[in-house]
Amino acid sequence: MAGVNTGIIIAIVAAAVIVLVALIALGVGLRRRRRVSLRDGSEQQSVVDGTRQVDKPGGYQASSGFAFSQGGGTGLAEPPARTPETPQTPAGPPTPPTEAPPTDDRTETDGQPMVGDDAAVPRDAERRGFTDVGLPDAPTSDAPTAGPATAEPPTSESATVGRQVVEPATVEPPVVDDTTVEPPVTPDTTVEPPVVGDAVGVETVVPAPAREEIAPSAGRLQKLRGRLARSQGVFGEGVLGLLGAGDLDEESWEEIEDTLVLADLGTATTTAVVEDLRAAIAANPVRTADDARALFRGVLIDHVMPELDRSVRALPHAGTPAVLLVVGVNGTGKTTTTGKLARVLVADGRRVLLGAADTFRAAAADQLQTWGERVGAGIVRGAEGADPASVAFDAVSAGVAEGVDVVMIDTAGRLHTKTGLMDELGKVKRVVEKKAPVDEVLLVLDATIGQNGLAQARVFAEVVDISGVVLTKLDGTAKGGIVFHVQNELGVPVKLVGLGEGADDLAPFEPEAFVDALLG
Numbered sequence: 001m002a003g004v005n006t007g008i009i010i011a012i013v014a015a016a017v018i019v020l021v022a023l024i025a026l027g028v029g030l031r032r033r034r035r036v037s038l039r040d041g042s043e044q045q046s047v048v049d050g051t052r053q054v055d056k057p058g059g060y061q062a063s064s065g066f067a068f069s070q071g072g073g074t075g076l077a078e079p080p081a082r083t084p085e086t087p088q089t090p091a092g093p094p095t096p097p098t099e100a101p102p103t104d105d106r107t108e109t110d111g112q113p114m115v116g117d118d119a120a121v122p123r124d125a126e127r128r129g130f131t132d133v134g135l136p137d138a139p140t141s142d143a144p145t146a147g148p149a150t151a152e153p154p155t156s157e158s159a160t161v162g163r164q165v166v167e168p169a170t171v172e173p174p175v176v177d178d179t180t181v182e183p184p185v186t187p188d189t190t191v192e193p194p195v196v197g198d199a200v201g202v203e204t205v206v207p208a209p210a211r212e213e214i215a216p217s218a219g220r221l222q223k224l225r226g227r228l229a230r231s232q233g234v235f236g237e238g239v240l241g242l243l244g245a246g247d248l249d250e251e252s253w254e255e256i257e258d259t260l261v262l263a264d265l266g267t268a269t270t271t272a273v274v275e276d277l278r279a280a281i282a283a284n285p286v287r288t289a290d291d292a293r294a295l296f297r298g299v300l301i302d303h304v305m306p307e308l309d310r311s312v313r314a315l316p317h318a319g320t321p322a323v324l325l326v327v328g329v330n331g332t333g334k335t336t337t338t339g340k341l342a343r344v345l346v347a348d349g350r351r352v353l354l355g356a357a358d359t360f361r362a363a364a365a366d367q368l369q370t371w372g373e374r375v376g377a378g379i380v381r382g383a384e385g386a387d388p389a390s391v392a393f394d395a396v397s398a399g400v401a402e403g404v405d406v407v408m409i410d411t412a413g414r415l416h417t418k419t420g421l422m423d424e425l426g427k428v429k430r431v432v433e434k435k436a437p438v439d440e441v442l443l444v445l446d447a448t449i450g451q452n453g454l455a456q457a458r459v460f461a462e463v464v465d466i467s468g469v470v471l472t473k474l475d476g477t478a479k480g481g482i483v484f485h486v487q488n489e490l491g492v493p494v495k496l497v498g499l500g501e502g503a504d505d506l507a508p509f510e511p512e513a514f515v516d517a518l519l520g
């Protein structure tokens with residue numbers, strides 16, 4: 001009897017185990033299906049003997065999804081040749097950066113946020129407070145200041161990735177008066193690469209927690225095309241309305257020109273577009289609204305430079321991760337873009353480490369950390385006022401040590417002056433390159449500020465080689481034409497567009513889909 005009972009119990013347990021295994025398998029299958037899938041053309045990574053095979057440089061692309069490729073660098077970077085931008089200073093205390101006279105140092109012309117500007121002033125303020133911001137005072141003994149000299153030295157545990165994790169709460173940033181913060185900028189010519197644990201700020205590595213599910217990335221631009229409604233009003237209704245109205249007189253052409261200039265195409269691009277449009281219409285008379293649309297569409301696509309390589313260089317090298325620098329003026333959406341892009345990469349199975357090199361504000365690192373937790377990326381951060389180059393270097397070192405695929409460095413967009421900011425940014429790049437090549441420098445531009453974005457872009461391009469542009473906030477503007485202008489002026493492709501504040505509101509820039517979206 002006992003034997004029979006035991007047999008029954010074993011049978012029940014075995015059946016329960018089988019049902020459980022089946023349920024788990026079903027759950028995993030569903031979960032996978034809901035994850036984003038970036039299809040490999042032919043070279044997608046595979047895992048052989050537990051070793052991830054590195055994608056070939058050609059990269060891969062999902063159908064209408066994000067395209068990723070490998071940067072030019074291979075293996076460890078050669079230390080860059082020292083080409084100091086400022087004369088090398090021998091021994092002695094670091095000299096403050098040479099500031100240009102305030103008027104030369106300003107790049108804004110209409111009160112809109114600019115390089116080195118202060119984000120604390122609302123966007124719609126009549127005049128930004130830039131001119132009122134003085135150079136930092138010398139630190140006083142009783143006033144706590146941020147900066148390398150006062151930064152907490154890191155503990156040995158906190159300095160090493162994968163060892164003891166320092167909770168963010170233990171990294172209490174010093175209370176600083178915003179106006180007395182010493183910009184952590186020194187002429188870099190004498191700076192040696194900081195090592196992990198360098199006494200320039202407390203580094204914290206927060207391990208990646210479980211991530212959220214992500215909306216599929218394929219066809220995002222099409223899905224989000226409604227967000228371009230304001231630009232559609234200009235292109236789709238404004239210009240197409242005029243083109244479809246029959247024979248165009250000079251007044252109508254002028255109106256078309258004005259409309260395109262207002263949409264931020266820029267005068268040079270507008271002139272070229274109108275010329276091409278006139279030639280196209282002369283060769284192919286417009287009889288219907290569809291004819292007009294087709295001609296206009298073709299001309300716009302030609303001018304949006306479909307031939308440019310828009311893949312994001314985020315694929316790892318053999319032995320080193322891909323390194324991406326995200327730069328731009330504060331408030332343009334750098335941190336948000338970093339988080340959104342990390343999310344796409346993590347969903348694709350990449351291990352991503354974020355570097356919070358915006359040490360100007362503690363809140364910036366907090367914001368990035370929140371994104372990291374949300375998307376499942378680790379983060380290396382420093383104390384407020386720590387040397388951003390040191391944090392960036394530590395992030396890349398940690399990325400190499402941990403064998404992650406991508407390190408994304410979010411940089412500061414604000415310092416007291418343009419010169420200070422640019423010195424700092426150049427230093428971040430140079431120092432990082434002592435550890436690994438920087439594959440991609442993404443300049444984040446706020447589309448709503450239109451032409452001002454170009455002035456910003458030029459300033460950044462002087463210091464770091466921009467390899468791609470991310471145009472954010474296209475959802476809130478009628479100035480979608482800025483895409484044409486930015487590319488024409490800079491010769492740098494727009495690679496990504498931000499179409500909202502949501503985690504999945506980042507889309508790869510696809511010329512044809514974008515033009516279609518503009519035309520409504």
Ligand SMILES: Nc1nc2c(ncn2[C@@H]2O[C@H](COP(=O)(O)OP(=O)(O)OP(=O)(O)O)[C@@H](O)[C@H]2O)c(=O)[nH]1
Nearest residue numbers: 330331332333334335336413472473498499500501
């Ligand atoms: N509507 C809209 N808002 C966006 C987009 N991208 C970013 N934002 C918002 O813009 C604001 C600023 O974004 P951040 O990512 O903090 O900008 P940042 O450049 O990192 O700013 P700093 O940290 O001050 O240098 C946030 O409220 C974002 O949600 C976008 O594509 N569309």
